[in-house]
Amino acid sequence: MTTQQAKPALQTGQMSAVAIADNFSDLHPPFSTLQAMAESNRCLYCYDAPCVTACPTSIDIPSFIRKISTGNPDGAAKTILSANIMGGTCARACPTEVLCEQACVRNVAEDEAVEIGSLQRYAVDHLMARNLPHPFKRAEATGKKIAVIGAGPAGLSCAHRAAMLGHDVTVFEAKPKPGGLNEYGLAAYKMTNDFAQREVEFLLGIGGITIEYGKALGRDMTLADVKSSFDAVFVGVGLGATNNLGLAGEAASGVDDAIDFIEKLRQASDKSTMPVGNSVVVIGGGNTAIDAAVQAKRLGAEEVTLVYRRGPEHMSATEFEQELAKINGVIVRYWAKPVEIKANGRLMGMVFEKTTLDASGKLAGTGETFEVKTDQVLKAIGQKIKTDDLAGMEIAGGKIVVDENYQTTAAGIFAGGDCIKSGEDLTVQSVEDGKCAAIAIDAFLKNA
Template identity: 55%
Template sequence: MTQTKASPDIAAGRLPQEAYADNFSDLHPLLEPHEAQVEADRCYFCYDAPCMQACPTSIDIPQFIRQISTGNPTGSAKTIFDQNILGGMCARVCPTETLCEQVCVRETAEGKPVQIGQLQRYATDHYMAENDTTPFTRGAPTGKKIAVVGAGPAGLACAHRLSVHGHDVTLFDAKEKAGGLNEYGIASYKSVDNFAAREVEFVLSIGGIELKSGQRLGDNLDLAELRASYDAVFLSIGLGGVNALGLENEDKSGSIDAVDYIADLRQADDLSKLAVGRNVVVIGGGMTAVDIAVQTKLLGAEDVTIAYRRGQDRMNASDFEQQLAQTNGVKILTWAQPKSLVAENGSISAIELERTEDQNGSLTGTGEVITLPADMVFKAVGQTLVQTDLGGALTLEKGRIVVDADRKTSLDDVWAGGDCVAGGEDLTVAAVEDGKVAAEAINAALSA
């Protein structure tokens, strides 16, 4: 049994001041023009491009890469934005290694795909540096009004496409800043230089979109009232609840929701003032688990462990993300599930983990217990829809909103997209596609 401490060792300023800027610098710096040219020339420009089929937003990847290779990054960006108006952020955060790059012919032939994500960023960053507005013109006013609730990727994509069609959009968001998880939920080293906020301004530059912050469904927004006041409603409210571990002492200091801490980190003006434990344990196996683990390590935590209840091959985090964690000194402990949280003097001091095994497809505990010292235990075991916000008006499945292929809900005038809908992928690019598809369906319904 590992000895526990009488008090937590949580402190700010664990590193020299200059270390923070270095640790949280851009994970993938922007390609230089020559580098982009060389990389673009590696593309075979496949006619029946598997990369395009693997892209949730169906960007014409061979076309935008060919435009880069011919010295036309502006045209390349327009090709990207035509299908994905948040192409800049998606180039930074998409797990391209499991999407377009995984099926790249270069990858299957020689194990080295064309760096599609990096090329997409090269084009979109070039365009946004040269232009203050999107390459789209707002359509003639239709007189129709749509309420978009949630200014994350799905909401922004939906609002922009609706504005292109000439509809007036009111974009509501619960937070002070728009952007959703792009602003509050991703690792800081994936999106530097306030890019999320700049992209929001870029999207809103189309005009015809009024942003109202501090507006939360179930609080000062009511779905029935929105339906009565607007011609259509699009819900992109995300998942506001966090799954609990269901353990004693979970309410004690040091037991923390990973998404909340990441949001604090993303909004911090001075990372040296953000307190972090010396010993950190993260419960979970997805992207959020990796994001919080790596970032606490970069903040100066000495020992960081991700504990996951199944094998490493079952983790939702991609191989690249797992390798990123390990190369930053994060340990990945598999086949271990939380059994109890140890607390002393009102604070977490350790966590007990039970070894698990797979018995005919069923996860069971073995009875063997491991104890790890922990000043902080981060919960990254998924988020849930706050169903009370919907007032029981919509059909749900497994705690998420049921939608059809057009992202229409069980109500004729309400559509939904992003993390809050059933059967979707928890990816920024998938949320953008939801918003785009819903906008086209709303436009068709209002034009009938």
């Protein structure tokens, strides 16, 4: 009788390349023209439509849907993109179920909300596929130069709108590719066929925008350096640092940040070569935790357990995302917090303490613990801003302080996206921040 050999901690080739390609195909297959026409005709074209109010970028949703229903998808796309230049990504990754579609007047027990996100994707994809001239034109050149730090959704949105207004824009990006969260931080099955890069290429079609890569704030340049060479600066650095568990053994092999796992997977040309554990534990309750857990399972992990310190109603991940995890076989354990990492040369397990709410409503440990055997832990417990790079700006609550015009406490320096407190940390909110900041910068330069 032979003794069964234990599998190594992290493996590649857990599943065939064909199976993994299928697992990472489009989460929401795009509408055909027939489907788009049928769905668009379900819209009631409400006056003072609640779906518009629910959209952070205030897209004229009834107008674009009516254009689809009358056979004018390119016109629909221009309506969308005039409010949200990254409408293609938002159609794929935006939690429409808690925004525009939740507000849809058809979203009642006996009916279903109009599939606004799918219609938006249909229109934008139709326009982009035709390789037409960029739908927006630049205003007369102002001679002003704007620096944008960070080529994420906020920075790119700001750059596009600033270019439309006639300014010349230089974007400084730390990574080798643009897109920020859209390129590096969203699940691969949400952003198939290299869409993030195709969208950036489309956005840059307006002209007047240059991107310099490998330029990190605090490493390759300071704010003072940038400000001295430009008339105004927009900071869209996102949340570049991650929170730690604060436990001994956190540096053990196999304990990683979920956002790093997602980034490596997104950048892998062959996802079947991406190593994953046999028994994976994901810690957190947001969409990043869900993305990491589901993708680990789809890579072939035998068991994936997501552990969250509170109940499902407290999770920032939407109900759709939570259900997606369960459908994909992720085990979800609520009301537990990590208290110990077990490692002896390599990761062996995690110990959790069960939690509850005390009389004052604060989270408290119960003293009762349990252990989960694991060979890979992915931490999705939140991100934070790198404050050491932001000299001269006021930081409060882990965010850059801005006024109603997105201006920071440093003259001529504006900010937007996840690094400020303007709403939920969503791509769609970042796009709105960047657009509004560009308009504010334009007014600032005219009054300078």
